[in-house]
Amino acid sequence: MRRLGICLSIFLAAIFPLAARGKPHYTFTLPDNYIGWVEIIFAVPEAPPLPAKGRSQTIRIEENGTARTSSLRIERFTTDDFFYRRTDDHGIERLVPLPPDYVTNDNSHGGFDAHDTRGNGPGYPWYFFVGPPKTREKIPMDEILANFWKPWSVEPVPGRIKADSPR
Numbered sequence: 001m002r003r004l005g006i007c008l009s010i011f012l013a014a015i016f017p018l019a020a021r022g023k024p025h026y027t028f029t030l031p032d033n034y035i036g037w038v039e040i041i042f043a044v045p046e047a048p049p050l051p052a053k054g055r056s057q058t059i060r061i062e063e064n065g066t067a068r069t070s071s072l073r074i075e076r077f078t079t080d081d082f083f084y085r086r087t088d089d090h091g092i093e094r095l096v097p098l099p100p101d102y103v104t105n106d107n108s109h110g111g112f113d114a115h116d117t118r119g120n121g122p123g124y125p126w127y128f129f130v131g132p133p134k135t136r137e138k139i140p141m142d143e144i145l146a147n148f149w150k151p152w153s154v155e156p157v158p159g160r161i162k163a164d165s166p167r
Helices: 002-021 141-146
Strands: 025-031 036-042 056-060 066-068 081-087 093-097 124-130
Touching: none
Parallel strands: 025 056, 025 081, 036 066
Antiparallel strands: 036 124, 081 093
16 A cells, blocks of 8 residues: 555656646746736737747736737636846846736736737737736726727726826
């Protein structure tokens, strides 16, 4: 019985990393202390593809809250990673995890796709909000999503906001 337990433990230790490797996910890096809407525009022909390491693709969000890539958005069921880029005293950029409640980690991050870039070139955008729950509660998501197929009266505008006044 003990031998069976040891064999099962070894088998599970070997199989779990293999199963996890099969699921693609994103690693988002944001400017330090970023709070606000994020807009990622996928399928932009002249933009570079997302850098990949194994099954993880890194999306670097710029100070203006945007990223553009020629890569296609991957629909998947996994948990992504979110980091702030922070420069230390020696000028070295370090990745610091976002507080866990700053992003709704439900495989959509509380976000949504849009059907076009509203005249801002080729591609299709994906939006989500980064910030503390109290700030996220003030976002008029019902109004944004109700106008999804018509000109938006309230648009998710990428960029930093003050934590107490989301737009």
